[in-house]
Amino acid sequence: MEAITPTEFLNVVNQTLEYAYSSVTIVGEVASFKVNQGKWVFFDLKDEESSVGCFMTLWSLRQPLEDGMKIMVRGVPKVTKWGKFSFTVTAVQPVGEGSLKKAYELLKKKLTAEGLFDAAKKRSLPEDLTRIGVISSTQAAGYADFIKILNARWGGMKVQVAHTQVQGLDAPDQIMRALQYFNERSEVQVIAILRGGGSADDLACFNDEALVRAVASSKIPVICGIGHEVDESLCDLACDIRASTPSNAAEMLTRDRTAEKAKLIRTMEQTGQRVLQEIGRVKAANNDKMQQMWQKLQRECTNLQKTLEQKQKMLKILNPENVLKQGYAIVAGTINPGSVVKITTFKNEIEAEIKKVKERK
């Protein structure tokens, strides 16, 4: 065999490694974690027997790491020009409850301090919602639940679905690309990120720092329906509206057509009643007026009748016949001695001659 230089040898080794292990996923515990020059990350990934030296850029580290955390990494093996074996990491995700919780708490603290989850930044849903962008796996049960509830509750909406992975190391980048797709086109009014229930490991991708930042900075409002009610991801905290599940997201985005129909019938019945009520009110007001007029007329009639009766009484009193009846007499003619006067009594008419006229004292 022809002799080769160390450089040529390492090139052959690296080509062989790349051919055999173009992408390897390893799970292990972090040890000797350090960041050099604010750019380069070094750590060992170990189990009970072995340890692998890992290298990555700080830029591609999207989960906070500490010694003792259990993580899953993806990368490529390589022998450096100094002949040292290294594993170049392209993606990291904590695994296991303890590590996930630790990474979650560290990142939550950091992003909270930056104000990424501030309530003041939250936007509400548009009033007339007709265009929705969905980011989910079309094979996921959570997506099927969302579509089922959406169709049952409301109609007339245009839903664009970006099919992405919703768990695993590739999920954050895919979801970020879908977010970018919708934001660049501005065709939808809201973006729904959906994933049904799963283990803490399954939902870990929604705690990816770059994805959480992308959700928070989306121009279009984002609603997250991730996991079950008890699950809380950092995407849930960063989005504008948090739904407890994909089904709940569908409920929050739509009205219920059955309830709307019932409300519609009730509204029109009440409006009809309102018109009838007004007709009744006008009728009653007219009746009141008629009643008042009638009463006034009756009062006038009574008053007239009373006046008439009084006048009749007066006339009766003043009737000369009544005076005559009381024994008085009416004397008509010139009152002079010797003249003839006419005397009228109740019973008789008398002609009499005056003998003497004397003034009364």
Add this chain to the structure above:
Amino acid sequence: MAEKKSLNQKIAALDTEVEWFYSDDFKLEEATEKYKKAIKLAKEIEQDLSDLQNEIQVLSEDFSK
């Protein structure tokens, strides 16, 4: 040509129509015509609520790359 109203827009329009019946502008002389108009819109909405389907489009873009 006027743009076709969405279901939400029709419901908002009906709400406005109905508000008139409870406002100071209410006049019995105009109520019958207004009520007929509201009933027509309500029937249209009821029909839409029964018939309208959502349009679901799965994008052909590959987000894995």
